[in-house]
Amino acid sequence: MSLSACVFQTDYYFEYTECDSTGSRWRVAIPHRQGSCSGLPEPVRGTDCTFSCEAGKFLEMSSQQCTSCAAGSYSLGSGVRFDQWDSIPAGFSNLATYMDSGGSGDDSMTCNNSSWTPQGSHLESNRDDCTVSLVYAVHLMKQGSVSFDYQYVDSNVFFEFFIQNDQCQEMDQTGSEKWIKLTSNGEWGTHTVNLKSGTNILYWRTTGMLLGGKPVKPVLLKNIQIEGVAYTSECFPCRPGTFSKTPGSSSCDLCPRNTYSGKGASSCTPCSKTHKCSMIRCTFVFVGxxxxxxxxxxxxxxxxxxxxxxxxxxxxxxxxxxxxxxxxxxxxxxxxxxxxxxxxxxxxxxxxxxxxxxxxxxxxxxxxxxxxxxxxxxxxxxxxxxxxxxxxxxxxxxxxxxxxxxTNAMDGSASGCHACAMMSQQDGSSCVPCPAGHFINKDTNQCQECPSNTFLSGHHIYGQEACQPCGPGSKNNKEHSVCFNDCTFSHMDRNRTLTYDLSALSSVGSIMNGPSFTSKGTKYYHQFNISLCGAEGRKVAVCTDNVTDLSSKDLQNESADLNNFVETFVCQSTIIPADGRGFRTSLSSQSISLADTFLGASVHKNLDGVTVSSDLFPESSWKVPDINFFYRSPQPTASCLNGRSTVVTLRCNPEKSARGELTVPSKCPAGTCNGCEFNFLWESSSACPLCTETYYHSIEGACKGGVQDTLYVWNEPKFCTKGVPLPNKTSAHCEVVSLWVKAGIGGGAFMAILLVSLTCYFWKKNKRLEYKYSRLVMSANKDCELPAADSCALAEGEGEENEDDVVYSNTPSLLGKLKAIASKDQVTLKTGAMMQKIQLCITGINIFK
The missing domain is CATH 2.60.120.260 (Galactose-binding domain-like)
Structure with missing residues (x-):
C-alpha cells in the first residue's frame, strides 16, 4: 500500500536534532502520525546551537527566522512559561510513592490515586500522606533559572524543590533553596533557583503527615518560568483574565477592573453592572x-x-x-x-x-x-x-x-474604666503607673508591693487580692510576675526535715518515646523537653520546627519567633526520622506547649486540680517520698476543654547519676493516656535528700601501739546525697591495757590479798585454839594417871600415840578450817565433847579411888 505524499505542513512538524561536537544541528521533518505520509522535506542545516530569539518573538521552523508573536500571545525568547493548568502540560509527569522503609505492599497502602491536580489557574498537591513529585526535564544551552509562585500554609506538609542532572544525581543546593518557606493564608510566595547549563530535572515534591488524622492543606503551584532554553518554536496564548493587544509582546497584562477575557485575548470585555468580574468571567457577586x-x-x-x-x-x-x-x-x-x-x-x-x-x-x-x-x-x-x-x-x-x-492590644481602645493609683491622697491628684510587682491599695489608692511568695496577675492589679499566692515549693521572682522553684525543696518526714538540692536538674532534660505509626505505617516519635527549675522562672525549654530549614538569622525575626518554635516549661515536638520517609535529616514539626504555668512542687499526689495516678509508675524501692512538680497549660483545645496538665515526678535513686534518667509510663508510651494529662518520671541521685549527721555512724578500732582509730561509714542503704560530708578517720591516744582490765586486775588482787589475810588470821587463831586444847589434854592426862586396868588402862606407848592421834587427827584441813570459821557452834560442841570426855575421865578416877 503506497503512502500519500506529505504536501501540507499540517501533516508534519519540524524539530532540531541534538547538537554535535561542533555545535551544529539539523532541522528534520517529523510526521504527526508515524507512517501517515511520505516525501517529507529533506533535512537542512539548522541554526547554531546557541541561537535564540529575543523576548516577544519565536523561531519559525519553516524559515528558521525569528517572528513576532501575534496579539493575544507572548514569548519569553529564551524561556518557557507555564501559567495555564486546565491539564498537565506536555513534558510534566507525576510520580507518587510512599517513602517509608517499613511500608507494606497492601493495596490500601499504595498511592496510585495521589497526584498533582490541575485546577485551571494553578496546580494543587495531594492531601494524603503520600510523597508526590511533579517532574519536568529541560535542557539549557546556557546558565538560566527557574522561578514559580506557590502557596504553602500547612506545616504538616513537607514541601521541597530540588534539581537532578541527567545521571539522576542531585545538584548542590542550600537549605533555603531546597526547603520552601511557609506563606500566609491567601499569600503567594515566589521561589527562584539558578540552573546550570545542560540537562536539569526539576522536582516539586510534597509529603503529607497525617499524624492527627486531619487532612492537610494542599500546596498550590502556578506560574512556572524557566530561563536559558535555546529557543522557543511557538508563542504562548495569554491566560484568561489577561490580554496582549500588540504583536511581539513578552508578557500579558491583567484586565482592568470589571472587565474579563478568555484564553488568548487581545482585549478585555466589560462586565454588566449587575455582575462582578473575576477577570476570567463575569459572575454574580459573592462575598466572603x-x-x-x-x-x-x-x-x-x-x-x-x-x-x-x-x-x-x-x-x-x-x-x-x-x-x-x-x-x-x-x-x-x-x-x-x-x-x-x-x-x-x-x-x-x-x-x-x-x-x-x-x-x-x-x-x-x-x-x-x-x-x-x-x-x-x-x-x-x-x-x-x-x-x-x-x-x-x-x-x-x-x-x-x-x-x-x-486584651492588652497595642493601639487598641479601652472597653471600660477602672480605678488608678494616685500620686497622693489629696483631691485632684493625677494617676500614676504602679511599678512592677505592685498593686493598688483600695483604701489609699496608692501603689503597694505584693507580699512575699505571691505573684501579680497581669489582668487585674486593684486590691491585694490581685496578688495570688505561690504554690507549695515555689517563691516569687523580683517583679512578682511569676512563681518558680529555685531547685531546692524541703519536706518534714517522721519528725525529721528532708532537704533537697535539685541544681543538677536545672538544665533542660529531654526524652524521646518509642516509635508510633500513621495509618500508612509512617514512623514518627514524640520528643519532650523539660525545664524543671531555676532560671528565675523563665521558660527555657524550646521545641523548634525545622521543616522549612530556616537559618538562625530567620529565627531572630518576629515572624519566625512566633511561628517556628515555642518556649515553655514542657514542650513536645513530632520527629520524623531521616530513614522513615527518605529525608536526609530528621524533621521536627508540630511543636506545642504542655506547661505554661508552674503550679508548685509537693510530695502529695494532687495540687490545684491536677492529680497523679498511683498506678502510672512502679513503687520505689527506696523509702524516700517522690517529689511531684505540677504544671498547667490553660490553652483549651477541641479535645482538652480545660487545657493540658503535666506532672514531672522526681524519684530518689542513688544508683543513677546526678542528671538521672527520664521515662514515660509503660502503659502510656506517648507520655499521656488521654492526650490532656502528661506524666514523666525523673529518677536521679539528685532527687535524694541532702546528707546530715544522722545518715552515718562511727566504728572504733582496736588500740594498736597506743593509738586508736575511729572510722565513719554511711548507714546502709545510703539514700542521701551531697549535704554533710562523711568525716575523715580520727585517731586518739590509748593504752594497751584498758581501764576495765586494770580495774579487774586491781579488784582481783585486792580479793586475793583479802582472802590470804583472812586465811592467815583464822589459821593463826586456830593454832592458838589448838595449842590451848593440847595443853588442856596434856594437863588432863597427867591428872588421870591410874594403875593398869582392863577397862580404862592403856598400853605403854598408846597414850603418846593416841595423844599424837588426837592432836593430828583433829587438826582440820584448810577447807575444814574455813568451815570452822563459818560455824563457831561446831567448835563449841567439839570443845564441849572433849570437856565431857575429860569429865568422864575424872569421874572414873574418882570411882577407882
Missing part, C-alpha cells in the same frame, strides 16, 4: 465574610472548596507597668464566640499567621474559644472556613462569629 446584625458570617454561594478568609492583625501587646515584660507569662488573650452549621464535612480554622491553632469540623453549637498569647510580637489572627474539600454542592453551609475580644 459579611456583616449580619449582631454577627459576621460566611456569604451564601461561592465554590465549596474555597477558603473564605477573615483576618485581624494586632501590632503587638502592651502590659500594665506593674507587670514586667521580660518575665510575663501572658501578654494578652483573644476570645471569640462562634457557631457553624454544616451539612457536610465543613471545617473552620483558627490560625496565627500560617500555624493552625485549632480547628472544628462539622456543625458546632454557639461556643466561646480563648487563646493566650505568650509572646509579645505583632500577630495576624486568621479565620478560614471551607465548606468541603470534595466536589459537591454545599453552598448553604455557614459559619458565624458573634464577637472578637483582644
Amino acid at each position: 465574610w459579611e456583616v449580619a446584625g449582631d454577627h459576621i458570617r460566611i456569604g451564601v454561594g461561592g465554590s465549596d472548596n474555597d477558603y473564605l478568609i477573615l483576618n485581624l492583625r494586632v501590632p503587638g501587646f502592651k502590659l500594665p507597668t506593674s507587670v514586667n515584660d521580660a518575665s510575663a507569662t501572658e501578654f494578652g488573650r483573644i476570645t471569640f464566640i462562634f457557631e457553624t452549621n454544616c451539612s457536610a464535612d465543613c471545617e473552620l480554622y483558627f490560625m496565627i499567621s500560617t500555624n493552625v491553632v485549632e480547628s472544628w469540623v462539622g456543625s458546632k453549637p454557639r461556643q466561646a474559644y480563648t487563646h493566650t498569647m505568650t509572646k509579645n510580637a505583632s500577630v495576624s489572627y486568621t479565620w478560614a472556613f471551607q465548606r468541603t474539600n470534595k466536589a459537591s454542592d454545599h453552598v448553604n453551609d455557614i459559619a458565624k462569629i458573634y464577637s472578637i475580644t483582644v
